[in-house]
Amino acid sequence: MAEAIIKVENLRKHFPIQDPLPFKKSTQSVKAVDGVSFDVFRGETLGIVGESGCGKSTMARLINQLIRPTEGKVLFKGQDLAAMGPKEIRDSRKSIQMVFQNPYASLDPRKTIKQLIAEPLEIHKVGDKASRLDRVRELLEVVGLSSYHADRYPHEFSGGQRQRINIARALALNPDVIICDEPVSALDVSVQAQVINLLKDLQKKFQLTYIFISHDLNVVRYMCDRIAVMYLGKIVEIGTYEEIYQNPLHPYTRALLSAVPKESPYDKKERILLKGDVPSPVNPPSGCHFHLRCPYAVESCKSVVPELKQNGDGQRVACHLY
Secondary structure (H helix, E strand, O other): OOEEEEEEEEEEEEEOOOOOOOOOOOOOOEEEEEEEEEEEEOEEEEEOOOOOOOOOOHHHHHOOOOOOOOOEEEEEEEEEHHOHHHHHHHOOOOOEEEEEEOOOOOOOOOOOOHHHHHHHHHHHOOOOOOHHHHHHHHHHOOOOOOHHHOOOOHHHHHHHHHHHHHHHHHHHHOOOOOEEEEEEEOOOOOOOHHHHHHHHHHHHHHEEEEEOOOHHHHHHHOOOOOEEOOOOOOEEEEEEHHHHHHHOOOHHHHHHHHHHOOOOOOOOOOOOOOOOOOOOOOOOOOOOOOOOOOOOOOOOHHHHOOOOOOOOOOEOOOOOOO
């Protein structure tokens, strides 16, 4: 069994809702992440999938402590990041970096590429000015750009090139883990393939561990070793990509996979249409959050929260049917 570099235990993030009446404290909150537990093993790519608003991006920010959790632990190499002070958290970010969804909004338009990539080195006081410039040139070459791009500004690059710059900046401090939050969703299909192949090559070269968040299930299938499926702030199923794609257990996972476009017009894959809308995270249903839309719901689904239990070799599912 590989070493678990990150352990997430009962992680919750509830955002309080401000009451419209002045001087009145609201008792309601948005339950963005609601009791999530999983491990990330060294050298693997863990994919996180689910509908918009299910809590994927919030969980990514909780792991990196960009926002603090309401409850729970995030253990990185045995140390609880959620219990650290600001200085310790900043030091931990040398080892956990992020690549954000929007390749332009995550780059300061007033700074050159040289300044942007060197910024984490300056913040953490790594090397002198000359060695930082050498490191910037090296990183540009690593991600498929040229060193003469260093003096240009973000608006002079295409979307794919900007994302390569973001990846170079994430690599600057030699991290152990990179969290990729929808890193290719804003790119053209041909450019998506280039960036995905770049990420896979970098993983082999630098022994990186990825947490890969995406809506595109075909990208996740190509990129990830294991996949976690989220619904309304909870993980409902987690397993290897073979287990998830060949034998999905949770009804929600089956519905998600049925939405993937057919590879052939002769493919007889059945489309599963879910009835109703996603419930509000302010007031999620009791019991299993999915029971209002589940065609197989039984009486216990309405009142008992299913645990994420192992089924088979390593696949885990939170469903009363198993």
